[in-house]
Amino acid sequence: MDNLKPPEFLMIPGPTPVPKDILEIIARPPIGHRSAEFSNILTSVSKNLQALGQTESDVFILTGSGTLAMEAAIANTVSPGTKVLSLVTGVFGERWVSIAKAYGAEVERLDYTAGTAVDVSQLANKLKEDKSIKIVTITHNETSTGVINDLRQIGHLVRQHGALSLVDAVTSFGAINIPIDEWHIDVLVTGSQKALMLPPGLSMIFFGNRAWTAQATCKSPRFYLDLTRCKKSLAANSTPFTPNVSFICALQKSLELIQSEGIEKVQARHLKLRTMLRAGLRSMGLKLFVDDDSASPTITAILPPEKLNVSDIRQALKQDYSIVVADGQDSLKGKIFRIGHMGYVFERDILMTLASLQAVLKKLGRDTTAQPAIKAAVQAAGKAK
Amino acid sequence: MDNLKPPEFLMIPGPTPVPKDILEIIARPPIGHRSAEFSNILTSVSKNLQALGQTESDVFILTGSGTLAMEAAIANTVSPGTKVLSLVTGVFGERWVSIAKAYGAEVERLDYTAGTAVDVSQLANKLKEDKSIKIVTITHNETSTGVINDLRQIGHLVRQHGALSLVDAVTSFGAINIPIDEWHIDVLVTGSQKALMLPPGLSMIFFGNRAWTAQATCKSPRFYLDLTRCKKSLAANSTPFTPNVSFICALQKSLELIQSEGIEKVQARHLKLRTMLRAGLRSMGLKLFVDDDSASPTITAILPPEKLNVSDIRQALKQDYSIVVADGQDSLKGKIFRIGHMGYVFERDILMTLASLQAVLKKLGRDTTAQPAIKAAVQAAGKAK
Numbered sequence: 099m100d101n102l103k104p105p106e107f108l109m110i111p112g113p114t115p116v117p118k119d120i121l122e123i124i125a126r127p128p129i130g131h132r133s134a135e136f137s138n139i140l141t142s143v144s145k146n147l148q149a150l151g152q153t154e155s156d157v158f159i160l161t162g163s164g165t166l167a168m169e170a171a172i173a174n175t176v177s178p179g180t181k182v183l184s185l186v187t188g189v190f191g192e193r194w195v196s197i198a199k200a201y202g203a204e205v206e207r208l209d210y211t212a213g214t215a216v217d218v219s220q221l222a223n224k225l226k227e228d229k230s231i232k233i234v235t236i237t238h239n240e241t242s243t244g245v246i247n248d249l250r251q252i253g254h255l256v257r258q259h260g261a262l263s264l265v266d267a268v269t270s271f272g273a274i275n276i277p278i279d280e281w282h283i284d285v286l287v288t289g290s291q292k293a294l295m296l297p298p299g300l301s302m303i304f305f306g307n308r309a310w311t312a313q314a315t316c317k318s319p320r321f322y323l324d325l326t327r328c329k330k331s332l333a334a335n336s337t338p339f340t341p342n343v344s345f346i347c348a349l350q351k352s353l354e355l356i357q358s359e360g361i362e363k364v365q366a367r368h369l370k371l372r373t374m375l376r377a378g379l380r381s382m383g384l385k386l387f388v389d390d391d392s393a394s395p396t397i398t399a400i401l402p403p404e405k406l407n408v409s410d411i412r413q414a415l416k417q418d419y420s421i422v423v424a425d426g427q428d429s430l431k432g433k434i435f436r437i438g439h440m441g442y443v444f445e446r447d448i449l450m451t452l453a454s455l456q457a458v459l460k461k462l463g464r465d466t467t468a469q470p471a472i473k474a475a476v477q478a479a480g481k482a483k
Numbered sequence: 484m485d486n487l488k489p490p491e492f493l494m495i496p497g498p499t500p501v502p503k504d505i506l507e508i509i510a511r512p513p514i515g516h517r518s519a520e521f522s523n524i525l526t527s528v529s530k531n532l533q534a535l536g537q538t539e540s541d542v543f544i545l546t547g548s549g550t551l552a553m554e555a556a557i558a559n560t561v562s563p564g565t566k567v568l569s570l571v572t573g574v575f576g577e578r579w580v581s582i583a584k585a586y587g588a589e590v591e592r593l594d595y596t597a598g599t600a601v602d603v604s605q606l607a608n609k610l611k612e613d614k615s616i617k618i619v620t621i622t623h624n625e626t627s628t629g630v631i632n633d634l635r636q637i638g639h640l641v642r643q644h645g646a647l648s649l650v651d652a653v654t655s656f657g658a659i660n661i662p663i664d665e666w667h668i669d670v671l672v673t674g675s676q677k678a679l680m681l682p683p684g685l686s687m688i689f690f691g692n693r694a695w696t697a698q699a700t701c702k703s704p705r706f707y708l709d710l711t712r713c714k715k716s717l718a719a720n721s722t723p724f725t726p727n728v729s730f731i732c733a734l735q736k737s738l739e740l741i742q743s744e745g746i747e748k749v750q751a752r753h754l755k756l757r758t759m760l761r762a763g764l765r766s767m768g769l770k771l772f773v774d775d776d777s778a779s780p781t782i783t784a785i786l787p788p789e790k791l792n793v794s795d796i797r798q799a800l801k802q803d804y805s806i807v808v809a810d811g812q813d814s815l816k817g818k819i820f821r822i823g824h825m826g827y828v829f830e831r832d833i834l835m836t837l838a839s840l841q842a843v844l845k846k847l848g849r850d851t852t853a854q855p856a857i858k859a860a861v862q863a864a865g866k867a868k
Contacts, residue, residue: 113513125510128498128682130807161684162547163724166707201704297513299546299684299727318704321585322551339548342684422515
């Protein structure tokens with residue numbers, strides 16, 4: 099039997115920590131999905147999602163992962179041969195490409211070096227050149243590198259051009275203010291296990307008027323993901339198939355928590371956590387993978403100190419302090435490690451992570467404890483106020 | 484404020500009651516889906532599912548509803564123009580037709596009057612006549628009517644003919660013994676919220692060798708549902724996308740509970756519940772919608788007594804006794820009511836339901852309390868032992 103340890107703390111980009119109030123709702127015996135009680139909850143959750151996104155778009159809750167909602171976006175708008183432009187800043191940008199290709203799209207791409215953001219002026223030129231682009235796929239917050247893209251500007255350009263914008267906001271929605279209509283976003287998808295503070299299992303898709311127009315003539319096969327079916331059911335305060343009722347009831351609570359803090363304050367909190375973490379890490383002499391101007395408010399990627407392994411750092415953090423951070427993905431595996439700070443995460447969690455990282459690096463032979471990382475973080479927090 | 488009431492008890496065909504041990508697991512903070520701990524659980528759950536189905540088929544757990552797994556069955560085996568034969572005994576047989584058509588299949592159908600089962604000899608003739616049939620869709624247990632089909636015989640016929648069998652076992656797997664390989668089933672799908680005693684949110688698909696052969700040339704677009712991707716990930720003890728980790732951890736417990744009771748005893752329990760319920764209902768003078776020889780072990784459909792409304796009966800059961808039973812679906816709405824008895828359901832629940840139904844019918848002006856419904860149920864249980 100191992101010694102007693104603190105509970106595991108997830109500083110990864112999802113699943114993220116879940117508030118106890120939400121876990122308690124999930125632990126209740128499920129209610130019938132055709133009951134009046136559930137209908138009321140579904141209606142309230144849908145309205146609160148629209149309020150959070152400041153949008154008149156329809157929103158549907160899918161039982162499935164974020165990728166399922168991305169596929170719903172494609173399956174309802176892309177037919178074989180549709181010209182799609184994908185803005186690829188990492189693994190999740192690449193995922194849009196894969197899904198679009200699976201549905202027979204003709205995909206063009208703009209690729210960006212890992213750790214850098216979409217070049218908006220290059221996008222503007224590309225759109226000017228090629229009037230045949232019907233769809234643009236965008237990753238708002240690139241989870242694989244910790245880059246945030248300028249969604250406001252991108253949304254504006256894509257609308258000007260007349261194409262539809264499909265946005266993966268899985269690791270941003272609920273942490274970063276995204277006024278969907280004001281930013282001209284046609285389709286936006288997100289998931290339960292990130293800033294919305296639930297376990298994984300639900301995803302959501304916002305689907306606007308211009309997307310419905312495209313959907314009416316879209317030839318791709320779909321059934322579970324047919325949003326016409328979802329819309330018809332939602333008009334009757336229901337879902338077409340048995341949904342994850344437990345999580346939808348819990349989502350009601352999570353949206354209440356976000357509303358009572360206020361999306362502006364939630365966003366300010368995430369920006370502060372980013373600033374604190376980056377100041378502390380820099381004070382320790384660590385190199386950040388992303389420049390300040392495109393650094394994600396919810397995920398920070400760090401280069402390991404020379405001669406140290408990412409896997410050793412991750413293992414020691416988990417072993418000694420029960421803190422879980424993420425490796426790089428795919429080609430970045432072993433080259434960076436990633437700290438998630440989205441959702442139910444606070445200043446003390448950043449301080450704990452910084453202090454634990456100092457302890458771990460010392461153990462691994464890279465003593466940074468003389469560096470005032472905590473002081474730097476606390477100062478940065480003060481300035482961010 | 485309402486008076487204190489007993490907790491709501493779901494006697495519907497899903498969601499079904501969830502054991503407290505399982506709810507407690509679901510309420511734990513989620514673990515990382517790329518952790519060694521989760522890999523071990525996923526591996527164990529997959530093996531236990533194969534053991535329960537007595538099969539060497541691959542099995543994949545999808546985050547999504549049962550319908551999503553049905554769509555996975557179609558999307559991986561049906562290309563535009565594929566000839567599909569659908570055996571339609573109700574709403575869920577019809578669902579196979581809708582999904583197959585959405586994927587461009589050429590669908591032929593054999594329809595059966597609501598409340599009756601597939602005529603196996605008619606199926607044999609149909610298969611003899613038409614060698615072009617490549618896929619047969621089957622609803623093992625038709626949830627909309629409470630009919631069980633003879634899957635053993637159907638599986639044998641379809642294999643003899645050389646077509647693939649796609650089986651919806653959403654409301655039977657885990658309650659009824661289904662030796663998948665012995666019965667020649669190529670693809671079988673089920674869901675979490677029925678006999679597997681979890682809330683809704685997961686589905687499972689068993690996919691055999693002959694199905695993989697068809698999959699290799701299947702032209703339908705798919706990404707989240709691409710089983711090649713699932714297989715590759717499972718070989719590395721993982722899933723391609725963030726799964727509902729909480730429910731998969733709980734599924735481990737539910738499979739342990741089923742294994743420790745033993746699938747034969749679980750099946751015997753469900754058969755006994757069916758026999759008890761039917762004996763009690765008949766003793767009250769109520770008409771059953773399905774004959775004994777095709778009566779489902781997990782769902783019983785009942786005609787309301789003359790001049791009584793289904794909605795009044797359901798409302799009174801809920802209002803006075805917090806027991807939820809289901810209405811008929813689609814064209815059977817208001818014509819039958821359905822009692823689910825699958826999963827975490829026992830003799831005392833049947834007795835409670837029968838006694839409460841007697842009380843409710845008396846209140847509605849149809850006094851059956853002089854009829855020995857409880858005695859009949861208890862006697863039937865004794866005989867079923």
